[in-house]
Amino acid sequence: MRFKRCIGVRLKNKSGDFLTVNNHAKRISRLARRVHAWSDAVSVVPSGRKSGYRDLLITLTYRPSESWAPGHIRQFIKDLRRGLGKRLIGYAWVAELHASGVVHYHVQIIIKGYLSRKLLKKWRHGHWFIKASRHRYYIVAHQKRAGQSKEYQRADKFPSGLRLFAVWFMSGLVPEMALLEFKASSLPIWLRDLVILDPSSWREGWARAPGGGWVNRSTGEVLQSGWEFDRLVYEITECFAKPYCRFASDPFALTPFWI
Secondary structure, three states, X not given: OEEEEEEEEEEEOOXXXXXXXXXXXXXXXXXXXXXXXHHHHHOOOOOOHHHOEEEEEEEEOOOOOOOOOOHHHHHHHHHHHHHHHHHEEEEEEEEEEOOOOOEEEEEEEEEEOOOOHHHHOOOOOOOEEEEEOOOOOHHHHHHHHHHHHOHHHHOOOOOOOOOOEEEEEOOOOOOHHHHHHHHHOOOOHHHHHHXXXXXXXXXXXXXXXXXXXXXXXXXXXXXXXXXXXXXXXXXXXXXXXXXXXXXXOOHHHEEEEOO
């Protein structure tokens, strides 16, 4: 049997040009922008041994007898925040794959004081490793190296429903304009560039406009990218034995058909 899986969309503009957007490539691009923006924002926090702040990189892996589930990383971060309280300045985590296809996580945290190993043991699904982070952009560099050197990181082989990343830092940490630039990193590239060029006119933020586009909450102006939806893009995947088909567990992403 063969399966048809939606992997992206094709857009068109008024000039008759077409642009194909791959869903997974779009997610990876957003991951890179957001994590880099997080590193920019938390750079205001003093670093070094004498500063009182520590930068740590935690790696979380799964034991062979246990598989990934959506709530695992969420619960670990929740336990970390509860245990550290106001001593947690910020964190960024990213999901990656081993060559075998098994998920693991890298978590970079900035804390005041020391981290108890009892909190690391809150990861109950496998092993954890911890080391000092060399700099605030360490997780950015690590993720970039993984994406460039490992083909399976760039391929869309992550489990369905997996969140690729999350970033957070404490309220009041960065100046207003720096915070605006951080928030703008979540926007489409064409809109982000407009916000960064004239941040003062976007102080109230932005929102999706009814019927498409984005509305500037400060001025009420609606902006369009110039591209419109044309059609969905599909990938044909062969599955000879259902238990070995990596897409078989995601019926909502697949449309089976015979060829």
